[in-house]
Amino acid sequence: MGFVLAMWTIWGLAFLLFIAAKVYVSRLSRDEDDQLILDESFNHLKAEQDAIISKLNKFKPVQLAATWSLGVLTLIVVVYYVHDMISQFK
Secondary structure, eight states: OHHHHHHHHHHHHHHHHHHHHHHHHHHHHTTOOOOOOOSGGGHHHHHHHHHHHHHHHHHHHHHHHHHHHHHHHHHHHHHHHHHHHHHHTO
């Protein structure tokens, strides 16, 4: 039972990391606007948007790593239970 408990614990931690990354990105990007700023009087708005996009781009590798690790660990869990199911019918 030690392997199954460790497997689910690691999967749960990866899931929490994934959720935390999603929440962080959504909180960070809530003030981001996709608009074209043509007038120079809105340079402060352009600077704010550039700062938000810069933070999002810096965090993107962490978000991708969390997504891929959760996907790989989910695949491991599914393969384990399919293998267990097949071995019970032998």
